[in-house]
Amino acid sequence: MRNYPVIAWVRHIFYDLRPFLRQYIVEDDLEGTPYSFAARNLIYNRAQGKSDTQPLGTERNVREDGYTWVCHSMAPSAKPDKKPRVTIGNEQSSQPYNASLLNISAMSFGALSGRAIEALNKGASIGGFYHDTGEGGLSKYHKKHGGDIVWELGTGYFGCRDKQGRFDPKQFADQAQIEQVKMTEIKLSQGAKPGHGGMLPGSKVTQEIANARQVPIHQDCLSPSGHSAFSTPIELLEFAQNMRQLSGNKPVGLKLCVGMPHEVMALGKAMLSTGIYPDFIVVDGAEGGTGAAPSELSDWVGMPLEDGLVMMQNMLVGTGLRKHIKLGASGKIYNGMGMAKHIALGADWCNAARAFMFSIGCVQARRCDKGTCPTGIATQDPQRQRSLDIDIQSERAARFHAKTLSALAEIVGSSGVIHPSELNPHQIITRVNAAQSKSIIDIHPLLPANSLLDAPKDTAYGDWWEAASPDTFKPIKDITQAMGKTLSAHNRGHY
Numbered sequence: 001m002r003n004y005p006v007i008a009w010v011r012h013i014f015y016d017l018r019p020f021l022r023q024y025i026v027e028d029d030l031e032g033t034p035y036s037f038a039a040r041n042l043i044y045n046r047a048q049g050k051s052d053t054q055p056l057g058t059e060r061n062v063r064e065d066g067y068t069w070v071c072h073s074m075a076p077s078a079k080p081d082k083k084p085r086v087t088i089g090n091e092q093s094s095q096p097y098n099a100s101l102l103n104i105s106a107m108s109f110g111a112l113s114g115r116a117i118e119a120l121n122k123g124a125s126i127g128g129f130y131h132d133t134g135e136g137g138l139s140k141y142h143k144k145h146g147g148d149i150v151w152e153l154g155t156g157y158f159g160c161r162d163k164q165g166r167f168d169p170k171q172f173a174d175q176a177q178i179e180q181v182k183m184t185e186i187k188l189s190q191g192a193k194p195g196h197g198g199m200l201p202g203s204k205v206t207q208e209i210a211n212a213r214q215v216p217i218h219q220d221c222l223s224p225s226g227h228s229a230f231s232t233p234i235e236l237l238e239f240a241q242n243m244r245q246l247s248g249n250k251p252v253g254l255k256l257c258v259g260m261p262h263e264v265m266a267l268g269k270a271m272l273s274t275g276i277y278p279d280f281i282v283v284d285g286a287e288g289g290t291g292a293a294p295s296e297l298s299d300w301v302g303m304p305l306e307d308g309l310v311m312m313q314n315m316l317v318g319t320g321l322r323k324h325i326k327l328g329a330s331g332k333i334y335n336g337m338g339m340a341k342h343i344a345l346g347a348d349w350c351n352a353a354r355a356f357m358f359s360i361g362c363v364q365a366r367r368c369d370k371g372t373c374p375t376g377i378a379t380q381d382p383q384r385q386r387s388l389d390i391d392i393q394s395e396r397a398a399r400f401h402a403k404t405l406s407a408l409a410e411i412v413g414s415s416g417v418i419h420p421s422e423l424n425p426h427q428i429i430t431r432v433n434a435a436q437s438k439s440i441i442d443i444h445p446l447l448p449a450n451s452l453l454d455a456p457k458d459t460a461y462g463d464w465w466e467a468a469s470p471d472t473f474k475p476i477k478d479i480t481q482a483m484g485k486t487l488s489a490h491n492r493g494h495y
């Protein structure tokens, strides 16, 4: 600035303009992050009811590493299910919920505006799918249009907490029992910021947000990084059981991004030792979105969806628990292919967050953390929210949902089956290098039923299994040594 002030100012201007220049002038259709132009355009077209067909063939490089395709059948089926659903709720709950295979993933009122929450919930009501509240509580905007709700509790227990921020069973029961709430969910982590709590600054804690979260107005609102209601795998399940009973026996589930593998095994051991089975588990991938997150956590911490989903599926199949528990998947799923792939890998249904934001007008301005979202979606500024027309945008969310399920049905039909649950993992092939492609079951070996009970050491998870305990999230064996490697980081200091 001191040597070349004019040039420095011009540089600053271009620095600010860079995202727009890239997005509108420089980027190729298949470039652009987190969502490419092609991905966003597909969502906009589907949401707005425009044509979503493609002329003259794929633009993708089918010889590129990572290119993934579905093996179709010589005998396609003519009538694949275009409105597939799945029943969630095991023998321990008494009000099973019949869910669509695509739903709105958790996004809080606070991260999103009241109008965005209304548009999404109205869309869910029109299209017959569910809307997850996110951890910011059940607000009046969630309730206004009657769309099915999954009420999520994070570490702040917003909407059902006492003055110290601990879980309050009475307040939980009052809200969880309302008809519109179909299921409840304990959030353990999300892929975009695993293990991170959060703080909504007092300046953003408006009267409405304070009401939804049951916190004092204009005071900093803290989400701790961990839960206070439990500290071991068994206590987690007991808490889930308590929530299920308090909600009138509605299905209860967990949402997490998979981190340390022995903890997944510990969860399985806790289910086996208590006999308490959550009705569902949603696995979120590291590629998932958020309003704001520390860069290191967003970029480098947490397991991507494909890997986390396979690990959870393997744990449930290997312990014989899969029949009690349904699996959801989220992490950058926005089209029929994303759904088909993850359903083939084991998911019973998929959730999408940002894709639904695009459907109601998000332009990927990436200002969710600044409060200056130009489309009125991720802001509490009433002026900016004026641009969001709830009637128009709710129709778009519903249309995006319906058209994405129709696109999934195209894949299901070409595979020669009727329901997406009939898709198989061996149908998914990935190119691993220029000369080779592999079925996804060669990339991620899938466990036979009960193998973790019968002979855990014969599975790829033997060491994790041995290190897992239902009584603690900590490993009970030194995993590094158990794996035949030398010293763990913990021991290194002694030498």
Ligand SMILES: Cc1cc2nc3c(=O)[nH]c(=O)nc-3n(C[C@H](O)[C@H](O)[C@H](O)COP(=O)(O)O)c2cc1C
Pocket: 105, 106, 107, 108, 111, 112, 133, 134, 135, 136, 152, 187, 189, 190, 191, 255, 284, 285, 287, 288, 289, 290, 291, 330, 331, 332, 333, 351, 352, 353, 354, 355, 368, 378
């Ligand atoms: C604006 C925004 C707010 C979010 N808030 C929550 C939240 O409150 N609780 C939660 O579990 N996940 C939250 N998420 C994560 C999503 O629910 C989801 O797990 C993740 O974004 C993967 O979905 P996507 O890749 O389709 O966006 C949020 C995501 C976004 C984009």
